[in-house]
Amino acid sequence: MLKHSGLFFISLLIVLNACNDQPASPIDEIDPPELPSFEGLPYDFGVFDELEASSNEVATPEHDEVEDIEALLTDVLELLKYRVDESVLAALNNAFSPSHDITGSFDNGGFVWEYDLESDFYSGVEINHPALLRGEHVEDETVFWDLTLYGDGTGNGEFRLIEGQNTVLEDEQKWTIYNLDEAPDVQKSVSLNWTYNEDDQLDLIDLITRFDEENGEPVNYTMFELEEDEMFIRFRRAIASQTIQYIDAVMDADDGDGKMTYRLGAEDDQSEYCWESDFEIVECE
Numbered sequence: 001m002l003k004h005s006g007l008f009f010i011s012l013l014i015v016l017n018a019c020n021d022q023p024a025s026p027i028d029e030i031d032p033p034e035l036p037s038f039e040g041l042p043y044d045f046g047v048f049d050e051l052e053a054s055s056n057e058v059a060t061p062e063h064d065e066v067e068d069i070e071a072l073l074t075d076v077l078e079l080l081k082y083r084v085d086e087s088v089l090a091a092l093n094n095a096f097s098p099s100h101d102i103t104g105s106f107d108n109g110g111f112v113w114e115y116d117l118e119s120d121f122y123s124g125v126e127i128n129h130p131a132l133l134r135g136e137h138v139e140d141e142t143v144f145w146d147l148t149l150y151g152d153g154t155g156n157g158e159f160r161l162i163e164g165q166n167t168v169l170e171d172e173q174k175w176t177i178y179n180l181d182e183a184p185d186v187q188k189s190v191s192l193n194w195t196y197n198e199d200d201q202l203d204l205i206d207l208i209t210r211f212d213e214e215n216g217e218p219v220n221y222t223m224f225e226l227e228e229d230e231m232f233i234r235f236r237r238a239i240a241s242q243t244i245q246y247i248d249a250v251m252d253a254d255d256g257d258g259k260m261t262y263r264l265g266a267e268d269d270q271s272e273y274c275w276e277s278d279f280e281i282v283e284c285e
Helices: 006-018 069-101
Strands: 105-107 110-120 126-138 142-150 158-167 172-178 188-196 202-211 218-227 230-240 243-252 258-264 271-275
Touching (some): 069 202, 069 218
Antiparallel strands (some): 188 202
C-alpha cells in the first residue's frame, strides 16, 4: 500500500499556488468540467447482439482447424465486453469517484481537485495516497484529464496514474491507465477508446490490455468497428514469446456473411475463411 506523505503534498500545493498567474477563482466565468460517466457502454454487435460478458479466454485453434467461425468471434466480443465493463470502466469509476464531492479550484487554465485517493484500483492494487485530478477544457469541445499521485513510494515523487480526454457531448472518449509497478508516466497498462455515431450507436471501440515493455507497442489488442453496412473485428493476443494469435474479420452488418484471416504464429501459416449468413464456411472467391 502506498503511504501518505502529507508534508510533500502540502509543499507541492504551496509551490503550485505561488506559480499560479491565473485568476484566483473565476468560477462565475468558467464552469468546471464534469467527469464523464463510466457506466457500461451501449453495445450493438449486430448479428452478435445477444452476448454475455465472459472472462473465458478466446479459443486457440491451429490456423487450419477453425471450424466454428461464429463461436470464435463470439468469444472475442464477449471477452472484449467483459474486460471493458468489469475491469477498465469499473477501475476508472473507482479511481475518480472520490473527487465527486470535492470542490475544485482554478489553476493555470484548468480546474484541480485535491483529495486522498483511497481505492482498490486496477488489478487489485490498493491506493491510499494524496492525489490531484486536473481537468482542462480545450475549445469548449474537449476536456483533457490527468490523475496524478504524490508522495513516498511513487518514484520521483509523482506518478501519472490516468490520463484521458472526452468530448463535452461524451460521444468520444480516450483513456490510458499507467502501470503502478513500472516507471512513472512510461509503462502503459491499459488503453481504451470509443466513439458514438450520430445515432448514439457505438461505432468504434478498441482496447489494449498489454504493451510491449521495450517499445510500448500494443501486444494484446481488440477492436470492433461499425462502418456503414460493414462490421470489422480485429484481435491480437500474445500466447507465448514467439506465438501471436491474429484474427481479422469483416462482415455484413445485416446478414452476417463475411470473411476472416486467421494466423497463429508464423506469417506463412495464415489462412483465410469465408462464410454465408448462417456462418457456414464456404470457399472464398
